[in-house]
Amino acid sequence: MALYTAPIWLTLFLIPLLLVLKKMKNQNKQLLPPSPPKLPIIGNLHQLGALPHQSFWKLSKKYGPVMLLKIGRIPLVVISSAEAARDVLKVHDLDCCSRPPLTGAGKLSYNYLDISFAPYGDYWRHMRKLCVIELFSVKRVQSFRSIREEEVALLMNSISQASSSALPVDLSEKIFALNGSMVLRMAFGKRFQGSHFDNHRFEELIDESEAVAGCFTAEECFPYVGWIIDRFTGYHAKLDRVFYELDSFFQQEIDDHLKFGRTKREDEDIIDVMLKIEREQTKSCFGAHLTNDHIKAVLMDVFLAGVDTSAITVIWAMAELARNPRVMNKVQDEVREYIGKTGSVTENDADQLQYLKMVIKETLRLHPPAPLLLPRETISHFKVNGHDIYPKTLIQVNAWAIGRDPKYWKKPEEFFPERFIDNTVDFKGQHFEFLSFGAGRRSCPGSHMGLTTVEITLANLLYRFNWKLSGIKQADLNMEEATGQSLTISKKTPLILVPVNYLQ
Numbered sequence: 001m002a003l004y005t006a007p008i009w010l011t012l013f014l015i016p017l018l019l020v021l022k023k024m025k026n027q028n029k030q031l032l033p034p035s036p037p038k039l040p041i042i043g044n045l046h047q048l049g050a051l052p053h054q055s056f057w058k059l060s061k062k063y064g065p066v067m068l069l070k071i072g073r074i075p076l077v078v079i080s081s082a083e084a085a086r087d088v089l090k091v092h093d094l095d096c097c098s099r100p101p102l103t104g105a106g107k108l109s110y111n112y113l114d115i116s117f118a119p120y121g122d123y124w125r126h127m128r129k130l131c132v133i134e135l136f137s138v139k140r141v142q143s144f145r146s147i148r149e150e151e152v153a154l155l156m157n158s159i160s161q162a163s164s165s166a167l168p169v170d171l172s173e174k175i176f177a178l179n180g181s182m183v184l185r186m187a188f189g190k191r192f193q194g195s196h197f198d199n200h201r202f203e204e205l206i207d208e209s210e211a212v213a214g215c216f217t218a219e220e221c222f223p224y225v226g227w228i229i230d231r232f233t234g235y236h237a238k239l240d241r242v243f244y245e246l247d248s249f250f251q252q253e254i255d256d257h258l259k260f261g262r263t264k265r266e267d268e269d270i271i272d273v274m275l276k277i278e279r280e281q282t283k284s285c286f287g288a289h290l291t292n293d294h295i296k297a298v299l300m301d302v303f304l305a306g307v308d309t310s311a312i313t314v315i316w317a318m319a320e321l322a323r324n325p326r327v328m329n330k331v332q333d334e335v336r337e338y339i340g341k342t343g344s345v346t347e348n349d350a351d352q353l354q355y356l357k358m359v360i361k362e363t364l365r366l367h368p369p370a371p372l373l374l375p376r377e378t379i380s381h382f383k384v385n386g387h388d389i390y391p392k393t394l395i396q397v398n399a400w401a402i403g404r405d406p407k408y409w410k411k412p413e414e415f416f417p418e419r420f421i422d423n424t425v426d427f428k429g430q431h432f433e434f435l436s437f438g439a440g441r442r443s444c445p446g447s448h449m450g451l452t453t454v455e456i457t458l459a460n461l462l463y464r465f466n467w468k469l470s471g472i473k474q475a476d477l478n479m480e481e482a483t484g485q486s487l488t489i490s491k492k493t494p495l496i497l498v499p500v501n502y503l504q
């Protein structure tokens, strides 16, 4: 009996042991992406630099297009080629279409009730669908047309005054203010000039919100000790202040819209639309009722995603044109020939200007406002280029580096809009060498609104004025990127140009 039981016990012991050993062997076979050397505790944090997309680009030349970094305890995979971007944003889109739970984003989005920062799931799907249909559709964008045309006309008048005295204008300031006004009017249906909450404070608030929303706290990167750094930098106090200011502002606007006797407007603003949905909704929409917090979270998205991105694009475009007179003359000829002497460019006109569209494309290739898109978080395990990527990994796609890669672009550093003649490559999410609006499930739903704003602004600036540099040569125009921003990157120094009236 003992003779036979011994092998049975042995087998019962051996099988689990073999299984454990096999699992360990498989685990050893896992192929993580190459990594630059790390330091204890901080990992690769010291290699991020002031402009992470540029640092990642340099590192990727040595460590490849799929590269693993550690930011404290957080694993981060940086994607730097069109092929790997296709794998991540198309083939494995579903495996990595969530967003990391960032403290700042969580607070400013009323615990992820928005679209941009909400984790992937039913709620995000419903909310995104609702906003795509109700807020970002071609019809809705069209309904805001008069706002854009009026605001652009006001800007042209103010530049015209400066031009009559041959004064230089700070175009960066003016373009940010223009976009701020447009978004405020689209969201709240009124202008804020001269009030306590004027454009200047609004712009500051957007910058401050982006700075606290788009980054990890030290506590998230370094558990146990990070909170000391956060206390030292005043992160939470800053976040609370920004949240309080925006929240009271949004609440007041919602209350004003709910006031009895408010005159009904023909063109609904974003609060009108959201309040209508709140009134008419069926409970099944989100499994819960749409509340004021949902509305405020969407407003937050519209402000954070909608103001900076379009303004940054217009400013880079004007900077590139100012140092490329050949392109400047060609695009101005196109606009002026098409418009004649009518005095201004309408949105219908702007839509017909093919070379202008190429100028915008070329600007977005070289200067994508969100150079690393928005961070994604993986939901499940998958492989890219044979490398294992595990759940809860942060993914950043370096759209900026891919847009400058000589593998896909001839003379990539040159501002040459003609590269898009007879070229089907576009930024609509199907060509992974050109990712200014992202791709896949989390791609930008506001691209039509953004592009319409950029086109009408640029077309009028180019039609109404000739532009001269203020006391510097073209080659000396500062084209550096600003540091200290988190989600979007703008031009470092203000763009100062001298306007000369074309229509005397």
Ligand code: HEM
Binding pocket: 115, 116, 117, 128, 301, 302, 303, 305, 306, 307, 309, 310, 313, 368, 369, 370, 373, 374, 375, 435, 436, 437, 438, 439, 441, 442, 443, 444, 445, 446, 447, 449, 450, 451, 454
């Ligand atoms: C030139 C203008 C714009 C550019 C270049 C731009 C670019 C982007 C990029 C790169 C992303 C991230 C995509 C990804 O993670 O794959 C994004 C997301 C987003 N954008 Fe835009 N954007 C622009 C204008 C706008 C406007 C005007 C709005 C709305 C008013 C908007 C709303 C959003 C929202 C809500 C998301 C988050 C989508 C999600 O997570 O599901 N964007 N945008």
